[in-house]
Amino acid sequence: MIILENNFTTYKSCALKLDQNDKISKYRNIFYKPNTNTFEPFIYFCGNSLGLQPNTVSTYINDELDAWKEYGVYGHTKSKRPWMSYHDNFIKYSAELIGAKNKEVVVMNSLTVNLHLLMTSFYRPKNKKIKILIENNAFPSDKYAVQSQLKFHKNHPSNDLLILKPKEGDLISTEYINDFFKHHGDNLALVLIGGVNYYTGQAFDIHKITKIAHEYGCIVGFDLAHAAGNIELNLHDWGVDFAAWCGYKYLNGGPGAPSGVFIHERHLGIVDIPRFEGWWGHDKNTRFNMPNNFNPIKTAEAWQLSNPPIFSMAPLLASLEIFNNVGMPDLRKKSKLLTNYLYFLIIEKLESHIEIITPKTELDRGCQLSLRMITPIENIIDELHKNGIIADWREPDVIRIAPVPLYNSFMDCFEFVERFIKIINSNILK
């Protein structure tokens, strides 16, 4: 824990010192920062929405453009990274990132598509166990996906959808969840929760939730869009049934980058599991014999439908190699310091204007902080932008900021608060 004295220059020298001691600061230079003429340095706090571009990306894409130019169809086998097995390049990196066995992961499609494919397999309503549980403020796409699955199974899109919603201002604590299961667990078929909630930034205790849900015979899935590359995960040991995440937020895979999927080994190799199937899920040894019957690969790859989109995978691969070099433990270590520093500086300097709705304890959050304006300022996101800060706005009143340990610094955090104070002062004095 950093001890901060109530003095701005001390905070600044503290930030400078923390940056000096930052063992992974060299990675900051690998990323292209958006440019602006309005203000330097530019502070990018939107890695939770779209991660920045690593400078290795263009090489990875160009490799494949060249292979296509040079080899045509033979690129499937002759490219430096043969297209036929391009998705295999992700297995080790993805497994490490989320704490899984290699056979439990696959990278394919995009996130909402994968949520549907997974629910096709893992939402199996039976008798009175038909309901699905999500968290309050779940990402709208997840809610739409879940509701359409309910309808698809002729269940009711709102009556059969349960929402973890404690009273206003309270965290969704594990005790609350425990209590919720005592009342509703017997009617629940599926639990689908965001590992880190996109709106509040709360990180859930995935291990405990999984354990509770399993005691009630529910299948448990997590949407890790805001967790992958942000917090340390151990999905296999925690016993999670399935998970999916996107490649373009903390993972810096570029706009629309493909999504990752985890399926626990207990569900692998089951031939008659309900599943939507395609040729890329078929046994690799006989795939090109074009057999009549589907013979699923014995890993999470059985859920693949189509041959992989090489050009959208290339940037993600470039980025995951960086994650592999840094390693989640070091990344998370810096992340905790970085967000703690920002948290306490905001409390210290801006408490009368901003309420932080993200949990205070570092175990209960990733790097993101969600701020609610107590003193409303018109067009605050534009104001921030004019002052060289990219942050994001979620209706009705929340600013999300994410100091990302790969490319943000302690001085970014210091500058953020300093500029924010200026904005507030000039708006209040207007």
Ligand SMILES: *Cc1c(COP(=O)(O)O)cnc(C)c1O
């Ligand atoms: C970002 C995000 C999505 C986006 O879904 P796409 O299918 O990638 O467009 C879905 N769910 C959550 C929780 C997210 O954070």
